[in-house]
Amino acid sequence: MRFTRVSLKNFKCYEDADVRLDRGVTVIHGLNGSGKSSLLEACFFALYGASALDKTLDEIVTIGAEEAEIDLWFTHAGNDYHIHRRVRNTGERASTPDCTLETPSGSIDGVTDVEEYVGDLLRMDAEAFVNCAYVRQGEVNKLINASPSTRQDMLDDLLQLGKLEDYRQRAGDARLGVEDVESNVAGKLDQLDEQIEAKEAENPHDKLANLKSELADVTEDIENYEQQRDTARETLEDAESVLESYEEKRAELEDVEETIAEVREAIAETESEREGLAEEVSEHRERADDLEAEAEELVAETGLEEADAEAAAAKREEVAAEREDVTERVSEVAPEVSKLSTEADNAAERAEDLETRAENLREEADDLEADADDLEDEHEEAVERIEELDAEIEAAKAAFEDAPIAFGNAEAHLESLNADLDDLRERREGVRADLQSAEDRVEEAEELLDAGKCPECGQPVEGSPHVEGVEEYRARVADLEAELETVEEDVEDVTARIDRTEDLVEREREVADLERDRERAVERRDDRENAASEARAAAAEKREEADDLEAEAEDAREEAESKREQAEDKREALAELNAEQSALKERIERLDDLADVLDEAASHRESADQLAEKRADLDDRNDERRDRLGDLRERKQTLEAEFDEDRIEAAKEDKQRAEDYLEQVEPELEDLRERRDDLQGKIGAAENAIEELEELRDQRETVAARLDELREIHEEVSELESMYGDLRAELRQQNVAKLERLLNETFELVYQNDSYARIELSGDYELTVYQKDGEPLEPEQLSGGERALFNLSLRCAIYRLLAEGIDGEAPLPPLILDEPTVFLDSGHVSQLVELVEQMRRMGVEQIVVVSHDDELVDAADDVVRVEKDATSNRSRVVRDPEEALAD
CATH class of the missing domain: 1.10.287 (Helix Hairpins)
Incomplete structure (x- = not known):
């Protein structure tokens, strides 16, 4: 993987910058505080976003600006990629509204999707990138100051051993899960054994036989009582039939007597109504005589010869038609009167309006003549003003x-x-x-x-x-x-x-x-x-x-x-x-x-x-x-004449005896039925108990088989968990031995001092430095410069280990060293140059070094110079004159 170009707008101290990065060793050179490290931080941020920041997202944007844009182009496994991020900070919370990754197979949008893709592509997250390839300023002693467990986690993640630990943990989680299920199944089996033992102790088969025998006896008693009850009911029905017939005839006699009274009353009421109708007939005929006399008087007033309704109606139609003719003539004349009056009024108003308009026109004519006089005066004033302006223009041009x-x-x-x-x-x-x-x-x-x-x-x-x-x-x-x-x-x-x-x-x-x-x-x-x-x-x-x-x-x-x-x-x-x-x-x-x-x-x-x-x-x-x-x-x-008193009395006695028997037999039958229902319920319960016992036995066979299967699975998962743990330990020991060898080779190259014999890296990633006399030292006991060399050696050894382990399948990112000479004297700076050369010779495609040291500049294939404007406090990238002439 190699960076090819980075472009910045309003990123930290850069208002505008565009830098191309080539293969080999590139040194970013400039004074302290000029903004060299910010170029590398921009590349790191483009790849991993907010997780690459030590501070907050709003500090990305240049002070005074609202948006920052970062573009990074890089190649990986022969393919070209381009990441674009836009950060917006308007005074509240900063955000990333645009984040796009262009890949050979298409574009990916969104912060989360882009960062997941980059992590999968490079096979490392932001922390792994820092631990492997990016030695940031101020973190020169990070690895040697870390605890052995932290150092172990870092290296395991880089060497993909963390996946084996994930697999081992998953297998362990599966084993624990199987143990939980196995425990539950064993408990269920014990519970089933207890339930079966309890059911068998109740002896449900014998209980069922006794209950069925008792039920047969009760059923026979019920049938005998029901037969006697039916005979009593027949006797009761015959007696009730005789008494009902007697009651029906007596009721009919009462109805006949009542009807006779009603008919007599209706005859009397009708005779009274006939007398009232006779009076009403007389009143109607008298009123008709009075009205006919009144009609004779109206005939004289209307001009008819006799009081005839048809003649009156015909005469009315004739007079109504005459009235309609007169009404029509009225409707014709009335509008003419109104129209003529309106036309007269309109003509008078029009005359007044015309006279008023004529008067207004004469007044307007007078005003226009007065305006004409004023306009002629203004015309003369304008002529005089033109002459004055001509004189002023000549004076100004002089x-x-x-x-x-x-x-x-x-x-x-x-x-x-x-x-x-x-x-x-x-x-x-x-x-x-x-x-x-x-x-x-x-x-x-x-x-x-x-x-x-x-x-x-x-x-x-x-x-x-x-x-x-x-x-x-x-x-x-x-x-x-x-x-x-x-x-x-x-x-x-x-x-x-x-x-x-x-x-x-x-x-x-x-x-x-x-x-x-x-x-x-x-x-x-x-x-x-x-x-x-x-x-x-x-x-x-x-x-x-x-x-x-x-x-x-x-x-x-x-x-x-x-x-x-x-x-x-x-x-x-x-x-x-x-x-x-x-x-x-x-x-x-x-x-x-x-x-x-x-x-x-x-x-x-x-x-x-x-x-x-x-x-x-x-x-x-x-x-x-x-x-x-x-x-x-x-x-x-x-x-x-139809009533028999003796028969009625005998029927009453039979009815009473039958009712008394039925009243006594029903409670007895009710008790027997309740006893029968209770026996039937107990029989059903006994049968259910037998069925439950059989079901429990079937369930026990199933659960026992399931428990055997779980024990076999537990054994297999335990073996798998042990296998992953053993494999990780074996691979770790192989990597530890190889890393120890590479670390000693690298430290010997850059230190070149006879004070130390070797460096030892234990299986738990504990680092020990041995002096020539065999005395062991902790890395923290070294001097500042020695610790810096030790850390650089360890970082380069890790990088070499990863490069040799990956076998070119997924090329590593550029090796980035940010101000590595802070604690080094001039002699060790020369050795650092040799270390960089060795890394390049072993096939590292791109090495980027941030430094103010001129000796590193001389050893570089390409130099990117950074300066800061003292007035604007903005950084800029300056190319060498020879490079500018070459372009």
Whole structure:
């Protein structure tokens, strides 16, 4: 796996950066705090996201920006990949709205899916990446300071031995699960044995035989009692039949006597009703006579010859048709009157409106002529203003007669001078930053020299080749001070020229304003001249229009007078028609009264005839009731002769005896039935107990077989758990031996000192350093530089072990060393260079080193230089001049 390119926008101290990374050894070089490590952190963050951060996600985004973008391109197993992340921080909680991984088979979106894919692809998570390939700044002693168990977990995970432990734990969990199930099944088997023993002790088969024998005896007793009960019921039914017949005849006799009384009462009521009907018939006929007399009087008023309802109806239709004709004529005349009155009023209003409009037009004409006078005055003022502006423009342009530039070029010249000033200020800030850096280095170097240490590597001055560099720093300070003075003079000169040019720009802008005022004055002059002519023409038109409106108003008044005379004639004709209509309405009302009286008289005659007919029907009904009354009297005599008192008494005695027996036998039968039901329930319980006993025996056979199977499975899982544990231990010992060999080879290469004989790595990953005299030392007892070399050796040995173990199937990520020379002197730095070369020779495709040490720069295949702007505090990537020329 190899990084090919990383691009950043607003990531930490980088506003914008784009770096390509090639095969071999790449050194990211720059002063402390310039942002070198941030480039590696960006690559790490692109792969693993928030889990790669030591702090929070919101510190990713550059201060003052809302979003950061990180793009990482890399190759793996011959395929190209590209990760894009966008982090948004708007003041609340930072988030990652965009996270995309482009793979040869398509795109993957979402933080979780991308990070899972990267973990599967590289076969390591963020922690494993750090432990294997990424020696971060400040973590140089991480592995040797870790506890043996922590170191063991780290290396097991890297060497995929953690999977064997996972498998062993899974097998152990399965074994425990089988043990739990086995325990449950064994307990269930014991429970079944107890239940079977309890069931057998109850002897359910003998109990069932005894219960069935007892049930047969009870059933026979029930049948005997039920036979005797049926005989008693037959006797009771015969006695009840005799008594019921007696009761029926007695009830019939009572009904006959009651019916006789009812028939007599109905005959009396009907005779009373007939007398009332006779009176009503007489009243209806008297009312009919009175109404017919009233009709004779109305005949005289209506002009008819006789009181006939049909003649009255015909006459009413004739008068109604006449009234409709008059009403129609009224409906025709009334709208004409209304129309003529409305037309007269409209004509009068129109005349008044026309006169008002004519008056308004004359007033508007007067106003227009007054406006025309004012516009002519404004026209003269505009002519005078144009002459004044022409003089002011000439005066303003006179300022360019002695100027170094022509009129119209001042603003462009000012922009050029401002650009020059910006360049000079930027150059001044750069010189100041370089000067400050150089002064700081001189001050630091002098302090180190005073303390007896080399200013380059921090080691003792004695024998150091870097002491002479202090004079170079002092010369650099002098050169930068002289350069800064020259730049300051150039800034003052350009500033003075800008002040002069700004005055000329102001003159150009003044002329532009005056010319715009002149254009507006010309427009005002021409506008006022045209407006005055238009106003006088409009006034003349309005006076002519006013004359025409006054003539139309006179015609409208004459029309209104004519319409009022016509309306008065129509109003008189309408009054005559209304009087005729009222007379016809009164005749119709008299005819309606006559028709109503005749109808009411006929109705009373009809009611009298109907009541008389009803009275005759009631007389016929009473004759029928008298015949029925005779029949009822004969039936009464027959029923009174049919009663036998002795037979009735005997039936009553039989009924009483039967009821007494039935009352006694039912409780006995109820007891026997309850006993029978109880026996049947006990028999069912005994049969169920036998079935349960058989089921328990079947269940026991099944559970016993299941217990045997579980014991076999437990034995197999236990063997599998032991196998995984033994395999992991065996592979760990193989890796420990190999790692110990690689660690000794690497440490010997970089240390080259006769003080130590060898390094031992135990099976529990405990590290021990042995001196030449055989005395063992803990790694923590080594000096700071020795611990740094020891850690680098251990990291490289782990990397070599992984590379040799994977056999190229999944190439490892780049070997990344962040500031590995912090605790090293110059001699050990050279050995570190040799270590890097050895890692490259053994086939590590890409090694990235972050360092400020020039010796590592000389050994690099590619150098990425990082600088920080002292003014903006932003970092940037600077390429070597030779590299720029090559491109």
